[in-house]
Amino acid sequence: MKNTQRIRERLLKAVRPTRLLDMATKLVAVPSRTGEAKGVLDCFADLLKAEGFTVERPDGGYPQAPAVAVRWHGKKPGKTLQFNGHLDTVHLPFVPPRVEGDLLRGSGSSDMKAGTAAAAEALLALRDADALETGAILLTAHDLHETPWGDGRQLNAMIHAGYSGDAVLLPEYLNEVLPVIGRGGLTWKISIQRPGAPVHEVMRPAEPNVIAVAAELVNRLLALDVQLSGKRDKLAGAESLFIGQIHSGEIFNQYPQECRLEGTRRWLPGTKHADVERQLRSLLDEVANVTGTTITAELCLMRDAFLLDEKNPFVATFQGAYQSLSGQALPIGAKPFCDDGNSFWALANIPAITHGPRAGGAHTLNEWVSIDDLARVAKLYASTAVEFC
Numbered sequence: 001m002k003n004t005q006r007i008r009e010r011l012l013k014a015v016r017p018t019r020l021l022d023m024a025t026k027l028v029a030v031p032s033r034t035g036e037a038k039g040v041l042d043c044f045a046d047l048l049k050a051e052g053f054t055v056e057r058p059d060g061g062y063p064q065a066p067a068v069a070v071r072w073h074g075k076k077p078g079k080t081l082q083f084n085g086h087l088d089t090v091h092l093p094f095v096p097p098r099v100e101g102d103l104l105r106g107s108g109s110s111d112m113k114a115g116t117a118a119a120a121e122a123l124l125a126l127r128d129a130d131a132l133e134t135g136a137i138l139l140t141a142h143d144l145h146e147t148p149w150g151d152g153r154q155l156n157a158m159i160h161a162g163y164s165g166d167a168v169l170l171p172e173y174l175n176e177v178l179p180v181i182g183r184g185g186l187t188w189k190i191s192i193q194r195p196g197a198p199v200h201e202v203m204r205p206a207e208p209n210v211i212a213v214a215a216e217l218v219n220r221l222l223a224l225d226v227q228l229s230g231k232r233d234k235l236a237g238a239e240s241l242f243i244g245q246i247h248s249g250e251i252f253n254q255y256p257q258e259c260r261l262e263g264t265r266r267w268l269p270g271t272k273h274a275d276v277e278r279q280l281r282s283l284l285d286e287v288a289n290v291t292g293t294t295i296t297a298e299l300c301l302m303r304d305a306f307l308l309d310e311k312n313p314f315v316a317t318f319q320g321a322y323q324s325l326s327g328q329a330l331p332i333g334a335k336p337f338c339d340d341g342n343s344f345w346a347l348a349n350i351p352a353i354t355h356g357p358r359a360g361g362a363h364t365l366n367e368w369v370s371i372d373d374l375a376r377v378a379k380l381y382a383s384t385a386v387e388f389c
């Protein structure tokens, strides 16, 4: 066993909770809505430079907010473990950082600036404890994560440009299961239109009623959802077609010109994203033909589906590190959301485990993260690296 007790103890002691909280607070303090994360990425780069690391700024095709990458090598060549986080936040009013007991609050504290700071602290601890005998750490942080403002394009370009490790840890707010499967997802916006202008209902032309066509379409989409529910995984659940919004008309007696619907489509590994789009578009074409309307759709990929082979050695390595810190193994489970781990698997077949601090309020004004648990994540990432690399 290469992780001797001595190195392990030195490493765990090298995690400094105060330094970690300081970095997390500084990251939360910089507003960074998706697409506008340059400031916080600059801040992260400066903090890492001040710690003596060489920081690369690959733009991943988005020079408005270049990403951050640090490669740090152990004593001998070996495998690379990547820690990857996004520093953009959803488009909500900015909430500045505030410490309350064990909680750090503020925009991005949960999703996922504090987790990214914990990953950086793991790197600092590995360096300070001189604990990495072989291999390397690649720490990356980027913008363009949160949909619909971002679509993962910057990270995808970075993966294609070689900013990827042999395995990846992602400190998103999920820690009660070890996720081995996750559904892919897209958002859809559909518009049903008739040719004429909006008009008083008593003057209406012999044109299709877009609300009636929407009702027909809703029935067809619900039937598709029932059909999809036959494709089911015991952990991740079923494929689905979900309708979340429907809008038409301005006042009660106007014959509307357009009806709009919005929702999501989720699918399991094994189903191809291109086939999902084809299936939905052909259903829309059929309804448009039968009803004499024009139906257009905007389909926006969140992420493709995610799968991690439970027998992949990285799973056992991570479980070993988790177990030695907390005394028990993590149950195997599913990832409820789409995250960047999906991209690592879908684009490059790289094993990726999402595991972050105890946190909540993601995508709300009340984000929080447990300060205590951040140190646990830093220790877990650092000890996984020693075992994996």
Ligand SMILES: [Zn+2]
Residues within 6 Å of the ligand: 086, 111, 112, 145, 172
């Ligand atoms: Zn996130």
